[in-house]
Amino acid sequence: MEKAVSVLCLKKMPSIVDKSSVKKVCVDDFALRKRFSYGTVMVDLESHKIIDLIPTRNTNEVKEWLSKYPNIEVISRDGAQLYANAAERSHPGITQVSDRFHIIKGLTEAITKYMIRTFPACIEIPAVSAEADEILKLHNINNRKERVSFAHQKRSENMTVNEIALLLHSSVKTVQKYLMLDPDEFENRTIVKEKKHLLAMKQKQNEVNETRALAKKGVPIEEIAKTMHHTCKTIQRYLSPNYSVEDGHYNARIPGKLAPYEAEVIKLRSEGMTYPNIHKIITEKGYKGSVASLRMFIQKERIRNEAHLSQQETCSDYQSKEYIQRRSLIQLIYKGLSDVKTITKTQYEQVLKTYPVITEIICCNKRIL
Structure with a gap:
């Protein structure tokens, strides 16, 4: 009708x-x-x-x-x-x-595809923000309490969930979960992990003390093993005067396939090279792992407290970094800087200085707009 x-x-x-x-x-x-x-x-x-x-x-x-x-x-x-x-x-x-609309639409789509092919999702620039170190700490997923508090604070400032996700380098679903949580109701993962470790050590020390007490009473090792539900070899270790409940491997890194190439990967990423290109370079040198392993390694490097020190040792020209989401720069293709809350004027100017090609890309579209 x-x-x-x-x-x-x-x-x-x-x-x-x-x-x-x-x-x-x-x-x-x-x-x-x-x-x-x-x-x-x-x-x-x-x-x-x-x-x-x-x-x-x-x-x-x-x-x-x-x-x-x-x-x-x-x-x-x-x-x-x-x-x-x-x-x-x-x-x-x-x-x-x-028509003008479709010219701008086609050009914007072409520029977006070029940006995705050329630049990683998180673009590194020299730290220029006063709160760069605080933001870097927020990227550590173990600092969950701080991340939840930050999400609530930015939401109260009328930021959208998408904008908060960009700042935290998280998914929209993760931010939505943060906003449903009360920051005062839980502790940081690092603290929880440490508490569990200390509890496990205490329980093991109690077992060791009980084992040694039984041995002093003359109870045979076989009978102690049955009582403690352990093997005889474990009981013998507990009875050794050199035995310690401290785990020498706790919180230690286990070297993998990427170990010989870690310094080079950090350096190439600091220069803005994409993961597939880095993977291609180190594969030619003998690396047999996947691209996903590179991404996971860099993520762990960012959240590790000693990341700055290790990078200073491997890169003589290292300086403090911060990260800008590629999506924020793509938004600047068709929006004004004041309309994109996930990047400041200082950060934007540093991006243009570090990557001159982005200046040409954005200016090209702005002239038509």
């Missing part, structure tokens, strides 16, 4: 345009019923007035309409092939141009 009424209204529209005066036309579609039926609107580019509306996007009917205007010299259209065919069939060899 909705479609029938719309079509009827379009058919009753009077045509009062002087056909000889129309030389430049914009052809575009509009929805009669969204996702179901569409019509075509014809606009005079010189007067910016609607010439006509037809209740279809059919190539033959659009071509028939255009044929009634023999003086047309330029046709502006979107990227639809049906409009291109209609224009060529009605006015062979005529100048066809994309």
Whole structure:
């Protein structure tokens, strides 16, 4: 019914345009019923007035309409092939141009794809923000209490969930979970982990004390093992005067396939190289791991308290870093700096200084806008 009424209204529209005066036309579609039926609107580019509306996007009917205007010299259209065919069939060899909206849309999409191919999701720059160290600590997923408090604070400042996720380098779902939590109801993961470790050591020390007490009473090792639910070898270790409940491997790093290449990976990432490119370089030198392992290694380096010291030892030109989300820079392609809350003016200026190609990319689009 909705479609029938719309079509009827379009058919009753009077045509009062002087056909000889129309030389430049914009052809575009509009929805009669969204996702179901569409019509075509014809606009005079010189007067910016609607010439006509037809209740279809059919190539033959659009071509028939255009044929009634023999003086047309330029046709502006979107990227639809049906409009291109209609224009060529009605006015062979005529100048066809994309309208401004689709030029900007196409350019923005091309720039976005280039940014994704060229730059990593988190772009490193020399630290310029006063709170850079605090933000870096927030990237540590073990500092959960601080991250939850930060999320609540930014939400109270009317930041969107997406913007908070960019600042925390987290997913939107993670931030949504943070906002449902009370920061005062739990402790940091590092503290919880340490408490569990201390409790385990205490329990083991009690077992050792009980084992030695039984041994002093002359109870055989086999019987102690049955009573303590341990092997005889474990009981012998407990009875050794050199035995300690301290775990020498607690919180220690286990070297893996990436160990020989860690310094090089850190250096290449600090220069802005993408993970696939780094993977290709170190694979040629003998690395047999995956790209995912590189990402996990860098993430752990960022959240490790000793990360700065280890990087200073491996890179003589190392300086404090902070990270800007690639998504924030992509938003600047079509938004003003004041509209993107996840990057400051100082950070933006440092990005342009560190990566001059981004200056050319953004300026290219701004000139058209």
